[in-house]
Amino acid sequence: MASEQLEKNDEFPNLAHIAAQVERYPSLHPRFVVPEEQRCDGSSCNVIAELQPPVIDLSLMNSSRAEDRAYVEKRVADACRKDGFFQVINHGVPMEIIRKIESFGHEFFSLSVEEKEKFDLGIYSGYEGRHKQFLTPAPWAESFNVQISPFSNMDVLAKLVSPQYTDGFSYMFLDYASAMRDLGNTLLKILARTLGLDEETYVQNFENYTAGMHIHHYPPCSQPSLAQGAGPHTDPNCLTILYQDAVGGLQVEKSKGKWVQISPVADAFVVNLGDIFQAWSNGLYRSSMHRVVLNPQQSRFSMGYFYSPQYDISISVPKELVHADNPLKYRSFTCADYYAAVSKRRHNCWDDDLDKFAGIDLESNII
Numbered sequence: 001m002a003s004e005q006l007e008k009n010d011e012f013p014n015l016a017h018i019a020a021q022v023e024r025y026p027s028l029h030p031r032f033v034v035p036e037e038q039r040c041d042g043s044s045c046n047v048i049a050e051l052q053p054p055v056i057d058l059s060l061m062n063s064s065r066a067e068d069r070a071y072v073e074k075r076v077a078d079a080c081r082k083d084g085f086f087q088v089i090n091h092g093v094p095m096e097i098i099r100k101i102e103s104f105g106h107e108f109f110s111l112s113v114e115e116k117e118k119f120d121l122g123i124y125s126g127y128e129g130r131h132k133q134f135l136t137p138a139p140w141a142e143s144f145n146v147q148i149s150p151f152s153n154m155d156v157l158a159k160l161v162s163p164q165y166t167d168g169f170s171y172m173f174l175d176y177a178s179a180m181r182d183l184g185n186t187l188l189k190i191l192a193r194t195l196g197l198d199e200e201t202y203v204q205n206f207e208n209y210t211a212g213m214h215i216h217h218y219p220p221c222s223q224p225s226l227a228q229g230a231g232p233h234t235d236p237n238c239l240t241i242l243y244q245d246a247v248g249g250l251q252v253e254k255s256k257g258k259w260v261q262i263s264p265v266a267d268a269f270v271v272n273l274g275d276i277f278q279a280w281s282n283g284l285y286r287s288s289m290h291r292v293v294l295n296p297q298q299s300r301f302s303m304g305y306f307y308s309p310q311y312d313i314s315i316s317v318p319k320e321l322v323h324a325d326n327p328l329k330y331r332s333f334t335c336a337d338y339y340a341a342v343s344k345r346r347h348n349c350w351d352d353d354l355d356k357f358a359g360i361d362l363e364s365n366i367i
């Protein structure tokens with residue numbers, strides 16, 4: 001009774017707590033209920049399965065045949081123009097690194113809420129189950145957030161982990177961070193080439209990069225159409241590289257109200273462009289709205305690597321991308337200013353922050 005009272009009075013209940021106590025909450029806790037008009041109830045969901053973003057074999061970039069490399073570049077360019085999402089296989093990231101983090105994630109999320117909350121180092125740092133930064137509805141997810149650069153919270157997290165991980169913890173994340181950074185840089189070079197630019201154009205701004213990883217756990221939800229794993233959003237960063245397990249639930253908005261499921265592909269990464277890249281490509285490539293829908297029976301696990309250039313460099317559209325039929329769309333800005341602006345919002349559904357912040361033809365320039 002005491003803990004029931006506590007939970008009732010708790011403005012920000014922990015999702016894991018709620019998800020584990022279905023019998024106490026026969027109807028969905030109001031904190032997670034999505035307003036009716038925003039629900040994905042099947043019909044309004046409009047999922048079109050046949051328009052999957054492509055799965056691209058990245059090892060073809062190492063081929064001696066120019067046609068193979070051109071083929072990869074063409075598929076990347078088409079996908080980025082259409083919706084900024086594609087998947088890559090044979091990407092060079094050793095899968096044992098991913099498996100290690102995946103099994104750490106499973107073990108971590110199966111701890112008690114009290115244990116997990118010892119890792120709560122604040123918003124987007126360490127464990128996150130209460131989502132204080134969001135107004136209702138809160139996402140039906142819990143996360144473990146590791147900041148890699150420019151500051152790292154790995155040492156603090158390592159000190160908190162149980163003895164069996166203490167040694168391996170930082171190495172596990174450092175191995176992952178270095179492999180993902182290599183993949184991120186490879187992708188940035190490919191993206192530059194597909195836009196007809198020198199391949200160093202973007203990557204040269206990533207010397208003092210920003211990167212973080214978010215491991216997400218979406219517990220089963222008894223009323224999946226009332227809640228959301230992640231509300232519709234675009235990623236504010238430059239490039240996101242996501243591993244997802246076989247459960248599925250990630251969807252991208254192809255056109256207004258038309259959602260496509262990104263079906264899980266074994267050992268693949270989902271790559272999507274964030275707002276920073278949309279601006280940097282003068283809007284030629286898209287940072288698309290995406291969301292995570294829930295599963296009534298199965299837990300889902302994903303982990304995203306969020307990659308951005310140095311905080312304070314100027315994101316300015318390369319002059320080669322500005323011409324009569326594609327005039328300048330975005331003013332120059334820094335990631336620091338953009339992230340500061342988006343971090344002030346406390347809603348979890350957004351799609352036009354970039355245009356409001358840096359769009360040339362929009363006067364308001366505020367989020």
Ligand SMILES: O=C(O)CCC(=O)C(=O)O
Pocket residue numbers: 214216230235242244249250290291292302303304
């Ligand atoms: O879990 C997923 O599939 C995607 C999560 C996501 O969109 C994000 O963390 O920005």
Ligand SMILES: [Fe+2]
Pocket residue numbers: 233234235290
């Ligand atoms: Fe996202």
